[in-house]
Amino acid sequence: MNEEQRLAGQAPTTKEKDYSQYFQSVYTPPSLKNAKKRGREEISYHDDFSIDEQFRGMGQGRTFYIRTYGCQMNEHDTEVIAGILVGLGYEPTETVDNADIVLLNTCAIRENAENKVFGELGHLKPLKLERPDMLIGVCGCMSQEESVVNKILKTYDQVDMVFGTHNIHRLPEILREAYLSKEMVVEVWSKEGDIIENLPRVRKGNIKGWVNIMYGCDKFCTYCIVPYTRGKERSRRPEDIIQEVRQLAAAGYQEITLLGQNVNAYGKDFEDGDYRLGDLMDDLRKIDIPRIRFTTSHPRDFDDHLIEVLAKGGNLVDHIHLPVQSGSSEILKIMSRKYTREHYLELVSKIKRAIPNVTLTTDIIVGFPNETDEQFEETISLYKEVGFDMAFTYIYSPREGTPAAKMQDNVPMQVKKERLQKLNKVVNDFSAEAMKPYQGKVVNVLVEGESKRNKDVLSGYTEKSKLVNFRAPASVIGKIVQVRVVEAKTWSLDGEYIGVQEEEKVMS
Ligand code: SAH
Numbered sequence: 244m245n246e247e248q249r250l251a252g253q254a255p256t257t258k259e260k261d262y263s264q265y266f267q268s269v270y271t272p273p274s275l276k277n278a279k280k281r282g283r284e285e286i287s288y289h290d291d292f293s294i295d296e297q298f299r300g301m302g303q304g305r306t307f308y309i310r311t312y313g314c315q316m317n318e319h320d321t322e323v324i325a326g327i328l329v330g331l332g333y334e335p336t337e338t339v340d341n342a343d344i345v346l347l348n349t350c351a352i353r354e355n356a357e358n359k360v361f362g363e364l365g366h367l368k369p370l371k372l373e374r375p376d377m378l379i380g381v382c383g384c385m386s387q388e389e390s391v392v393n394k395i396l397k398t399y400d401q402v403d404m405v406f407g408t409h410n411i412h413r414l415p416e417i418l419r420e421a422y423l424s425k426e427m428v429v430e431v432w433s434k435e436g437d438i439i440e441n442l443p444r445v446r447k448g449n450i451k452g453w454v455n456i457m458y459g460c461d462k463f464c465t466y467c468i469v470p471y472t473r474g475k476e477r478s479r480r481p482e483d484i485i486q487e488v489r490q491l492a493a494a495g496y497q498e499i500t501l502l503g504q505n506v507n508a509y510g511k512d513f514e515d516g517d518y519r520l521g522d523l524m525d526d527l528r529k530i531d532i533p534r535i536r537f538t539t540s541h542p543r544d545f546d547d548h549l550i551e552v553l554a555k556g557g558n559l560v561d562h563i564h565l566p567v568q569s570g571s572s573e574i575l576k577i578m579s580r581k582y583t584r585e586h587y588l589e590l591v592s593k594i595k596r597a598i599p600n601v602t603l604t605t606d607i608i609v610g611f612p613n614e615t616d617e618q619f620e621e622t623i624s625l626y627k628e629v630g631f632d633m634a635f636t637y638i639y640s641p642r643e644g645t646p647a648a649k650m651q652d653n654v655p656m657q658v659k660k661e662r663l664q665k666l667n668k669v670v671n672d673f674s675a676e677a678m679k680p681y682q683g684k685v686v687n688v689l690v691e692g693e694s695k696r697n698k699d700v701l702s703g704y705t706e707k708s709k710l711v712n713f714r715a716p717a718s719v720i721g722k723i724v725q726v727r728v729v730e731a732k733t734w735s736l737d738g739e740y741i742g743v744q745e746e747e748k749v750m751s
């Protein structure tokens with residue numbers, strides 16, 4: 244075996260097998276026209292992922308570091324990437340300084356998310372010059388954008404490989420090519436019809452687990468890049484999801500978050516279309532695991548059956564994240580959210596009737612092109628009417644290739660910033676208000692570990708995702724415990740530890 248082969252993990256040379264077909268850069272820029280044409284062709288499920296013998300030695304004595312940006316979907320993809328790397332023999336390391344592979348798993352949702360990544364690539368350049376043998380890779384949503392890939396090819400020669408969100412399972416081949424090639428390796432598929440089932444994963448922790456239930460998004464909200472970076476909607480088979488949740492329950496996990504960009508569209512792509520999110524939740528409810536949540540749900544597909552099932556409670560938590568984006572029907576229409584203010588409020592009333600104790604949180608965009616003061620005020624009034632416990636709020640960020648990016652915009656940035664501030668003030672006030680009733684009450688907390696701010700304090704979350712800090716022995720980490728709230732703050736609760744949770748239900 245020569246040095247080249249050792250580096251490439253005993254791979255055959257490219258002469259033995261022609262891999263060039265895999266390395267065509269088949270990325271396309273976001274184009275509504277092309278994306279909307281994407282077919283109804285069958286989803287193919289693959290259960291045969293394995294790491295080929297020829298790659299086994301590749302990571303021997305080498306380390307990797309992955310920096311993750313963006314949503315839970317990306318966090319979970321990182322667990323899969325780590326799973327493949329560990330399968331190849333690499334070991335995780337805590338910093339970039341001594342890592343043999345550094346991967347940036349990127350997010351394209353807003354411009355500042357992308358800027359962070361370009362900044363980080365800049366920081367990595369001296370490291371690469373010092374250690375030319377290290378590999379730097381860019382993956383995740385930014386790699387699905389043609390303009391980003393072109394920018395990297397042109398300006399960031401410290402990058403060794405770029406691979407897309409549909410190419411993660413091809414990491415062993417991509418790495419081998421990166422070791423052998425002097426050029427930057429780019430493998431980004433626009434093809435999106437596959438679901439690879441048995442990918443390895445190294446999960447972050449053993450308390451809370453993420454489970455994908457579907458991939459992609461077909462909603463095409465006019466501001467959003469995700470339908471282009473993640474491809475079309477495709478659902479995992481119920482039996483695969485149920486089996487994964489069962490395995491996590493058996494391994495002692497306490498909480499599962501079901502993931503999808505638009506989980507309410509789950510099952511729409513199945514041939515008979517009969518088995519939907521409500522059915523899945525009804526099946527998962529029977530599994531012996533304390534908490535099950537899902538994110539993110541689009542108001543449009545939130546059907547009555549799902550509400551009925553969620554109302555059964557049990558391990559289905561009574562916290563729903565339901566992004567509204569705007570309180571103005573006119574803006575919602577231009578956003579192509581496919582519901583009106585009235586529809587949203589009706590849905591909220593229905594949910595509140597069925598689940599009286601429900602907690603609702605949301606996402607809001609301010610400063611959408613040409614948003615008027617009145618339209619913005621409608622967002623404020625909707626927020627108050629619903630009484631959300633919390634919201635993620637953003638200033639609209641134009642994303643190249645999306646329909647909204649082509650719209651003329653007469654709202655100055657200063658006005659957008661003021662609107663964000665005004666909205667955030669309301670969000671803070673409502674959060675503080677929602678915390679008050681907890682004062683003196685006992686809550687169930689899933690203990691995740693030491694508090695980030697103070698090592699003597701443990702912290703965890705209630706079913707309704709309220710952060711609770713309290714002192715208790717480290718042995719309760721990973722358990723659900725009872726805590727009496729002594730101080731309700733704006734964003735968190737301070738409490739006194741009582742003991743490990745008993746069967747009886749308390750305020751959560
Ligand atoms: N699929 C989820 C949203 C995922 S993106 C849903 O529809 O609920 C998370 C949030 O980012 C969105 O809810 C939206 O509020 C925000 N967002 C998406 N695109 C954005 C853009 N171009 N500018 C600003 N915020 C954006």
Ligand code: SF4
Pocket residue numbers: 460461462463464467468469470504505541
């Ligand atoms: Fe983006 Fe969510 Fe709309 Fe899909 S549903 S286009 S992910 S905002």
Ligand code: F3S
Pocket residue numbers: 312313314315316317349350351352383384468469472473
């Ligand atoms: Fe970002 Fe992609 Fe998630 S754009 S928010 S990482 S799906």
